[in-house]
Amino acid sequence: MKVGGSLITRKSEPMAADVPAMATVARALSSARNLILVHGGGSFGHSVAMSRGMSSSSVSRDAESAAATRLAMHELSLLFIRELVSAGLRPFLFHSSLPDSSEFWDRSASLVRGLLEVGATPLTHGDVGLTSGGFRIVGGDEICLRLAERLRPSRVVFLMDVPGILADVRDPSSLIPELDPASARDLAGRLSGADATGGVAAKLSFAASIAELGVEVYLVSGRSPPDILKATAGGRPRGTLVRGR
Numbered sequence: 001m002k003v004g005g006s007l008i009t010r011k012s013e014p015m016a017a018d019v020p021a022m023a024t025v026a027r028a029l030s031s032a033r034n035l036i037l038v039h040g041g042g043s044f045g046h047s048v049a050m051s052r053g054m055s056s057s058s059v060s061r062d063a064e065s066a067a068a069t070r071l072a073m074h075e076l077s078l079l080f081i082r083e084l085v086s087a088g089l090r091p092f093l094f095h096s097s098l099p100d101s102s103e104f105w106d107r108s109a110s111l112v113r114g115l116l117e118v119g120a121t122p123l124t125h126g127d128v129g130l131t132s133g134g135f136r137i138v139g140g141d142e143i144c145l146r147l148a149e150r151l152r153p154s155r156v157v158f159l160m161d162v163p164g165i166l167a168d169v170r171d172p173s174s175l176i177p178e179l180d181p182a183s184a185r186d187l188a189g190r191l192s193g194a195d196a197t198g199g200v201a202a203k204l205s206f207a208a209s210i211a212e213l214g215v216e217v218y219l220v221s222g223r224s225p226p227d228i229l230k231a232t233a234g235g236r237p238r239g240t241l242v243r244g245r
């Protein structure tokens with residue numbers, strides 16, 4: 001499950017956490033089994049990365065900006081981990097530091113398997129990674145794809161501050177209940193990328209790639225505990241389902 005930055009922060013305001021939203025999600029997840037968590041950057045990672053010209057599609061050699069962006073992510077992560085622990089979860093944080101290394105993701109997948117075996121909840125987040133020639137931002141949605149390729153989970157869930165993918169973002173009743181990968185990509189091409197990792201357009205492209213692995217993808221409101229519960233218990237939450245074969 002990717003817990004979106006749009007949900008746990010106020011993205012329009014730099015470094016603005018929504019701790020009550022974190023607590024709501026954490027409580028709704030407290031009984032989930034075999035859960036792997038990823039969280040996004042929201043107004044922490046994105047505001048710092050964008051102010052320093054860092055993104056998922058560019059490489060930077062600016063170690064100071066990398067450190068500043070990572071610091072913002074550490075601060076956000078700490079707040080979220082506190083809420084998870086208070087709700088009775090046992091998060092174990094690892095970093096997605098080498099986003100373009102296949103071996104790194106193989107090792108991360110082994111770590112995740114080992115953590116699940118001992119009852120911990122593996123947790124990682126969108127981050128600044130080292131790649132050939134410097135640093136680049138790796139988003140949580142991309143991380144979900146890398147882990148899904150190796151772990152083949154029963155489903156991937158994206159929690160956001162909206163009820164799913166909307167035909168008209170100003171109209172919550174315009175929820176699109178289901179998309180196949182081709183139509184998800186087509187829609188992504190018509191939406192604009194609004195942050196350091198491409199916003200909802202990039203999310204839809206990654207969702208399409210995950211669905212093509214044969215893994216169901218749900219995009220769901222993180223403000224609705226009953227839908228979070230359904231999403232983690234194998235039910236059909238309200239939201240958008242992206243399904244491949």
Ligand SMILES: Nc1ncnc2c1ncn2[C@@H]1O[C@H](COP(=O)(O)OP(=O)(O)OP(=O)(O)O)[C@@H](O)[C@H]1O
Binds near residue numbers: 161162164
């Ligand atoms: N057609 C659309 N359907 C759904 N959301 C949309 C649409 N167009 C724009 N959005 C915006 O996209 C946001 C969700 O994408 P975003 O990438 O910000 O999600 P996130 O994963 O929660 O954030 P982060 O990348 O910080 O973790 C919503 O807050 C919504 O305002």
Ligand SMILES: C=C(C)CCOP(=O)(O)O
Binds near residue numbers: 039040
């Ligand atoms: C901006 C940074 C550092 C991480 C972004 O991760 P995302 O919010 O999951 O796209």
